Amino acid sequence: MDFAIILVVTVAACFALRNPLKACPTAFYAAAILVDAVYVYGVFFGLPRALWSPLFVLIQKCELALALFVVVMFIGCLKAGTRPYRWLKPVRSELSIVAWFLALGHMAVYLESYVPRIFGGSEVSSNVLGSFALAIVLLLLLVVLGVTSFAFVKKHMSTATWKKVQKLAYPFFALVYVHVLLMLLPSALHGGAAAQASVAVYSVVFIGYGLCRVGRALLDAQDARAHERVAAAPTVQDELDAVFE
Numbered sequence: 001m002d003f004a005i006i007l008v009v010t011v012a013a014c015f016a017l018r019n020p021l022k023a024c025p026t027a028f029y030a031a032a033i034l035v036d037a038v039y040v041y042g043v044f045f046g047l048p049r050a051l052w053s054p055l056f057v058l059i060q061k062c063e064l065a066l067a068l069f070v071v072v073m074f075i076g077c078l079k080a081g082t083r084p085y086r087w088l089k090p091v092r093s094e095l096s097i098v099a100w101f102l103a104l105g106h107m108a109v110y111l112e113s114y115v116p117r118i119f120g121g122s123e124v125s126s127n128v129l130g131s132f133a134l135a136i137v138l139l140l141l142l143v144v145l146g147v148t149s150f151a152f153v154k155k156h157m158s159t160a161t162w163k164k165v166q167k168l169a170y171p172f173f174a175l176v177y178v179h180v181l182l183m184l185l186p187s188a189l190h191g192g193a194a195a196q197a198s199v200a201v202y203s204v205v206f207i208g209y210g211l212c213r214v215g216r217a218l219l220d221a222q223d224a225r226a227h228e229r230v231a232a233a234p235t236v237q238d239e240l241d242a243v244f245e
């Protein structure tokens with residue numbers, strides 16, 4: 001349930017902080033790294049409750065990074081040329097880099113707990129093994145997407161290759177949903193009310209995104225066909241030329 005609130009606040013913050021983010025993205029990257037560092041410090045050495053509680057929800061549960069990824073993905077559902085699209089599209093890469101940094105804390109801490117279980121020699125259930133394999137795929141996709149979001153990396157790639165690589169965001173986002181379900185469904189199916197509420201909220205967001213994205217693709221294709229028809233239609237000049245030929 002916290003995720004619904006975090007998402008609303010994140011959307012508002014993305015709109016409000018768009019100009020400072022565009023002007024000085026490195027300050028936001030540095031802030032995200034600092035938050036990760038404080039979180040990792042808290043994991044090992046503890047922190048006052050007032051500081052740890054928000055970090056637990058935002059970083060350990062990966063909810064802030066996910067909320068930012070949701071904004072990044074939904075930008076692709078907006079109609080090109082509308083005000084929200086023109087406002088947020090230029091900071092899409094910057095938003096995904098901030099999300100990328102914020103997701104590192106979650107991944108590092110859980111990978112650290114998986115590794116001894118998997119490679120420690122004891123018997124590992126197929127469930128844990130499957131979750132671990134999926135986590136590794138998520139990690140690899142995130143590294144590729146994150147690294148290619150930086151402007152200096154993008155500059156060294158052809159536009160066609162860069163666009164192809166960025167399409168990996170779709171399987172990445174779909175697999176995050178699978179990952180979240182794998183983590184929460186067992187508890188939700190055993191009657192855990194918090195897990196059930198979380199599954200419901202995440203499902204609305206991910207399935208809603210899927211529907212919006214397909215809707216946008218269909219509408220864009222319709223617009224493109226209409227433009228082609230207008231471009232192919234004879235102009236007044238063509239018709240006059242035909243009359244006097």
Ligand code: HEM
Pocket residue numbers: 061062063065066069103106107108110111114135136138139142176179180183198
């Ligand atoms: C190396 C990659 C990853 C590993 C090892 C990993 C591990 C885990 C684990 C163990 C949990 C269960 C936590 C619990 O029982 O409370 C979890 C939950 C979760 N993970 Fe990941 N994860 C990874 C990548 C990601 C990514 C890339 C995202 C999203 C951007 C993500 C989002 C979430 C979310 C939203 C939850 C559920 C939190 C909740 O509402 O309780 N994870 N992850």
